[in-house]
Amino acid sequence: MPEDNFIGLRPYGQIDLDILEVLVKELRQLFPFPIVILEACAPPDFAYDRGRQQYLAKAILNDLVKNAPQGCKRIAGLTDVDLFLPILTFVYGEAMLPGQAAVVSTYRLSGKNSENPVPFEMLAKRVVKEVVHELGHTFNLVHCDNKDCVMSFAHELDHIDKKAVRFCRYCSVLFSDALGQGL
Amino acid sequence: MKKNIRVMVVDDELIVRESLSGWLKMDGYAVETAASAEDALDLLKKQRFNVMFLDNKMPGMDGLELLDRLKEEEPDMAVIMITAYGSIDGAIKAMKNGAYDYLLKPFDPNEIGLLIQKVIDYQGLAEENIILKDQIREKNRLESLIGQSKAMQNVFNLILDVAEAESNILITGETGTGKELVAKAIHTQSPRAYGPFIAVNCGAFTEHLLESELFGHEKGAFTDAVFAKKGRFELAQGGTLFLDEVGVISMKMQIDLLRVLEEKSFYRVGGTQPIEADFRILSATNRELGQAIQESIFRQDLYYRLNVITIHVPPLRERKEDIPLLANHFLRRFAKDLNKPFDNISRDALDEMMLYDWPGNVRELENAIERAVVVGRGRTIQAENLPFYKEKPSYTPKDGTLKEVEKGHIIEVLEETRWNISKAASTLGIDRVTLYNRIKKYGLKKPSDA
Ligand SMILES: Nc1ncnc2c1ncn2[C@@H]1O[C@H](COP(=O)(O)OP(=O)(O)OP(=O)(O)O)[C@@H](O)[C@H]1O
Ligand SMILES: [Zn+2]
Ligand SMILES: [Zn+2]
Numbered sequence: 001m002p003e004d005n006f007i008g009l010r011p012y013g014q015i016d017l018d019i020l021e022v023l024v025k026e027l028r029q030l031f032p033f034p035i036v037i038l039e040a041c042a043p044p045d046f047a048y049d050r051g052r053q054q055y056l057a058k059a060i061l062n063d064l065v066k067n068a069p070q071g072c073k074r075i076a077g078l079t080d081v082d083l084f085l086p087i088l089t090f091v092y093g094e095a096m097l098p099g100q101a102a103v104v105s106t107y108r109l110s111g112k113n114s115e116n117p118v119p120f121e122m123l124a125k126r127v128v129k130e131v132v133h134e135l136g137h138t139f140n141l142v143h144c145d146n147k148d149c150v151m152s153f154a155h156e157l158d159h160i161d162k163k164a165v166r167f168c169r170y171c172s173v174l175f176s177d178a179l180g181q182g183l
Numbered sequence: 184m185k186k187n188i189r190v191m192v193v194d195d196e197l198i199v200r201e202s203l204s205g206w207l208k209m210d211g212y213a214v215e216t217a218a219s220a221e222d223a224l225d226l227l228k229k230q231r232f233n234v235m236f237l238d239n240k241m242p243g244m245d246g247l248e249l250l251d252r253l254k255e256e257e258p259d260m261a262v263i264m265i266t267a268y269g270s271i272d273g274a275i276k277a278m279k280n281g282a283y284d285y286l287l288k289p290f291d292p293n294e295i296g297l298l299i300q301k302v303i304d305y306q307g308l309a310e311e312n313i314i315l316k317d318q319i320r321e322k323n324r325l326e327s328l329i330g331q332s333k334a335m336q337n338v339f340n341l342i343l344d345v346a347e348a349e350s351n352i353l354i355t356g357e358t359g360t361g362k363e364l365v366a367k368a369i370h371t372q373s374p375r376a377y378g379p380f381i382a383v384n385c386g387a388f389t390e391h392l393l394e395s396e397l398f399g400h401e402k403g404a405f406t407d408a409v410f411a412k413k414g415r416f417e418l419a420q421g422g423t424l425f426l427d428e429v430g431v432i433s434m435k436m437q438i439d440l441l442r443v444l445e446e447k448s449f450y451r452v453g454g455t456q457p458i459e460a461d462f463r464i465l466s467a468t469n470r471e472l473g474q475a476i477q478e479s480i481f482r483q484d485l486y487y488r489l490n491v492i493t494i495h496v497p498p499l500r501e502r503k504e505d506i507p508l509l510a511n512h513f514l515r516r517f518a519k520d521l522n523k524p525f526d527n528i529s530r531d532a533l534d535e536m537m538l539y540d541w542p543g544n545v546r547e548l549e550n551a552i553e554r555a556v557v558v559g560r561g562r563t564i565q566a567e568n569l570p571f572y573k574e575k576p577s578y579t580p581k582d583g584t585l586k587e588v589e590k591g592h593i594i595e596v597l598e599e600t601r602w603n604i605s606k607a608a609s610t611l612g613i614d615r616v617t618l619y620n621r622i623k624k625y626g627l628k629k630p631s632d633a
Contacts, residue, residue, distance in 0.1 A: 085202040142211035155293035
């Protein structure tokens with residue numbers, strides 16, 4: 001790797017390159033680190049849970065950390081499989097609070113699980129918001145009560161579409177605090 | 184941050200502990216975990232928790248047994264049972280035994296958040312006030328006077344400070360701010376607490392009636408005086424007399440009152456025997472007496488007698504932090520009085536309340552909640568149930584055809600019941616088949632749940 005202290009994006013399986021490009025562009029606006037697209041891995045079969053027929057998000061986080069390249073400050077995995085936590089029916093994404101890794105799935109964001117697949121623009125925006133949100137967690141940000149803030153917890157896709165790509169004033173301050181503490 | 188709310192997760196399965204506590208931490212709660220009921224009890228010895236997620240089935244002491252003990256030892260903590268599909272019976276038993284609610288594994292991510300929010304609203308823990316809660320409980324001894332705002336905390340402190348003394352106190356504040364409650368609280372905290380608390384709304388009587396109301400009268404003192412009657416002064420012997428709206432009393436009555444205060448005795452109307460005036464006077468006014476004094480409508484000497492100490496109760500719009508607490512307090516009371524299942528106020532409704540100016544102050548809030556409980560359905564107060572809610576264009580056009588009105592009403596009920604057909608049908612008073620037919624007829628669609 002040519003760079004140090006960067007945020008790496010790790011595709012698991014097939015992830016639309018256009019989406020990755022939008023992500024890089026948007027993340028650059030928000031995080032003061034270089035954004036690097038890493039080599040893609042195979043789909044995360046290791047995380048598959050037969051009983052749930054979904055993929056365990058925590059397992060993917062561990063895999064991300066284990067295989068993170070040197071100098072990678074944060075690593076965000078992207079996948080199109082349906083993620084879950086043992087206690088939750090599903091999650092759009094998951095992250096370490098704080099920690100190195102985050103993961104986001106396009107499975108539900110793309111609407112492919114339902115009858116209404118969404119247009120590219122919309123999907124890209126959703127993915128960006130969720131990646132920013134999960135990366136926010138890796139910087140120790142917790143859910144924000146401000147519904148417009150990217151750190152607000154959005155369960156409904158509708159809410160994801162409504163919230164902004166940005167941290168609110170309050171979360172921005174907490175984010176710079178985290179950077180100041182060397183997180 | 185939003186939550187000084189302490190949550191404990193009790194489950195023997197590591198994976199459940201980790202994923203649930205992980206999620207809760209992301210949502211901003213302070214979380215501890217315990218792998219057994221015994222560990223949970225140990226943790227509880229060290230600190231208080233607001234909410235506990237408790238697994239039904241555990242080796243050793245199981246969830247239900249722990250719940251039983253908690254009922255005694257931690258009555259304020261909300262316990263939410265974690266239940267697997269096969270063991271709903273246990274959860275239902277737990278609910279009967281005082282669990283707050285239960286969640287089926289795995290949970291819908293939205294559910295946990297909503298559930299905790301409900302607990303918070305219910306316990307009146309709204310936003311960063313946990314620390315204040317103990318103090319509030321303390322203040323609750325002040326005759327159910329509720330308030331967590333700085334302004335009200337000051338009022339509470341003043342009440343405690345002045346209660347001991349015998350001095351007369353003037354309580355000022357707009358209508359409905361709780362002046363009478365403050366007066367009662369002073370009485371309850373004072374050495375006269377065992378004596379009576381007698382309130383007189385001076386504004387409610389004509390001059391003549393107020394005189395006989397306060398002083399009492401002897402038989403035959405005036406035409407209507409067929410019997411002798413004790414006045415409020417006498418009834419208040421040994422206790423506290425509360426003169427509400429004292430600013431409106433006539434000049435003559437002001438002079439009489441001043442004399443009672445100076446001589447510490449009075450006569451019934453038509454009476455010749457002096458009676459000792461053994462009561463403390465608390466009075467209240469919702470208008471500035473300064474102006475009235477300048478205009479010589481209110482006597483300055485009486486003012487000084489009544490107003491040895493002033494307590495000002497601020498209007499509700501200047502202490503909006505108190506709204507959630509008060510609203511939930513009234514909700515619980517009216518839900519109980521009216522025997523309705525309300526236990527929650529929707530975010531929207533709360534937002535509306537926070538935005539509103541409350542010219543009638545706490546009394547208006549109280550009335551608003553009462554009305555909402557009367558007209559509302561389900562368990563949650565909705566914004567539309569509030570009297571001051573401005574109708575957003577709704578499904579029910581006022582001048583709509585019968586059909587449109589019916590359609591709108593059906594949509595509303597379906598949304599309220601979250602498309603639970605049986606519930607909706609029973610609310611609408613029709614059977615399910617009829618409801619299905621209507622849904623088809625009007626082409627209604629259940630909104631896809633994301
Ligand atoms: N802090 C409070 N906590 C709980 N209830 C309150 C509080 N303040 C006011 N209330 C309730 O609001 C209503 C109005 O209060 P109260 O009669 O004391 O107001 P007031 O200032 O004396 O009004 P007015 O000037 O019109 O006589 C009462 O039902 C009272 O119980
Ligand atoms: Zn989150
Ligand atoms: Zn925020």
